[in-house]
Amino acid sequence: MAIGKWTADTVDVPVELTFWGVRGSIPVPGGDTARWGGNSSCVEVRHGDLPPLVLDCGTGARALGVKLAREHARRVHVLLSHLHADHIFGFPFFMPLYAPGTQVRVGLPAYSEDEARERLGRYLNGSFHPVRQREMPALAGYLAVRPGRVLELDGWKVTPHRLNHPGGSMGYRVEADGLAIAYVTDTAPFAQPGEGLLAGEEPQPAERRMLAFLQGCQVVVYDTMFDHDAYLEKMTWGHSYPEYALALARAAGVDRLVLFHHEPDASDQELDERSARFGHETAPRVRLAREGETITV
Ligand SMILES: [Zn+2]
Numbered sequence: 001m002a003i004g005k006w007t008a009d010t011v012d013v014p015v016e017l018t019f020w021g022v023r024g025s026i027p028v029p030g031g032d033t034a035r036w037g038g039n040s041s042c043v044e045v046r047h048g049d050l051p052p053l054v055l056d057c058g059t060g061a062r063a064l065g066v067k068l069a070r071e072h073a074r075r076v077h078v079l080l081s082h083l084h085a086d087h088i089f090g091f092p093f094f095m096p097l098y099a100p101g102t103q104v105r106v107g108l109p110a111y112s113e114d115e116a117r118e119r120l121g122r123y124l125n126g127s128f129h130p131v132r133q134r135e136m137p138a139l140a141g142y143l144a145v146r147p148g149r150v151l152e153l154d155g156w157k158v159t160p161h162r163l164n165h166p167g168g169s170m171g172y173r174v175e176a177d178g179l180a181i182a183y184v185t186d187t188a189p190f191a192q193p194g195e196g197l198l199a200g201e202e203p204q205p206a207e208r209r210m211l212a213f214l215q216g217c218q219v220v221v222y223d224t225m226f227d228h229d230a231y232l233e234k235m236t237w238g239h240s241y242p243e244y245a246l247a248l249a250r251a252a253g254v255d256r257l258v259l260f261h262h263e264p265d266a267s268d269q270e271l272d273e274r275s276a277r278f279g280h281e282t283a284p285r286v287r288l289a290r291e292g293e294t295i296t297v
């Protein structure tokens with residue numbers, strides 16, 4: 001199959017985000033999480049007939065893969081924020097990797113394509129899962145994702161941004177036909193408590209860079225695993241809380257904020273309460289990511 005310019009018909013077509021996994025750290029299926037969802041991070045981004053873009057491959061990627069295989073997707077782009085298990089556990093279960101006639105390209109933080117292959121290969125080496133990379137016939141190549149280096153992927157323009165997380169993580173700004181969304185997980189705030197944006201002060205330098213990254217996005221999906229008190233107890237864990245995400249989104253002029261990467265212990269009832277607490281915000285509008293839901297941009 002030729003890899004050339006993608007001639008898609010995308011005029012006046014929305015960007016759609018579908019949440020296949022919204023949970024952080026570990027999947028938590030069960031009665032207490034049935035309504036908001038128990039699968040770990042995976043978001044599908046679509047725009048007309050551009051190739052699907054998949055953000056992270058937590059356990060939600062299994063069901064997404066079944067759908068994409070049924071669609072006979074010819075090309076799929078996967079971008080991984082980082083390699084913590086909750087973001088890659090679904091990767092070897094992602095059916096398009098085994099589908100004849102499909103090409104899946106995988107981007108992850110690395111300095112070179114070889115390093116990207118080698119980093120993912122540590123997981124797919126026959127120890128943690130029986131299938132190795134070379135046994136995935138549709139795995140068509142790797143992309144080395146580096147902060148600020150723009151990727152042009154068949155009509156998608158993707159800008160990676162370095163996040164604040166142990167071992168590193170990458171946020172992605174995804175643009176197509178003038179529409180822009182950002183996927184920002186996993187990350188701690190970019191200023192200490194009592195400093196910067198949330199303290200009503202000038203943004204810290206790292207906050208300024210994040211604001212520029214988010215500027216003009218219609219939708220931002222943001223790690224808010226903690227509430228404020230949990231964040232103060234676990235500041236080194238590399239996760240944020242809703243008030244901080246809201247302050248950033250507001251300062252960046254974002255239309256809609258989606259709270260994401262829910263704490264595994266958060267029950268449906270607790271997430272209902274969180275939804276009620278932030279759902280009245282108007283600038284930006286706020287909602288919680290719910291497994292199975294699609295947001296149209
Ligand atoms: Zn995570």
Ligand SMILES: [Zn+2]
Nearest residue numbers: 082084165186
């Ligand atoms: Zn992580």
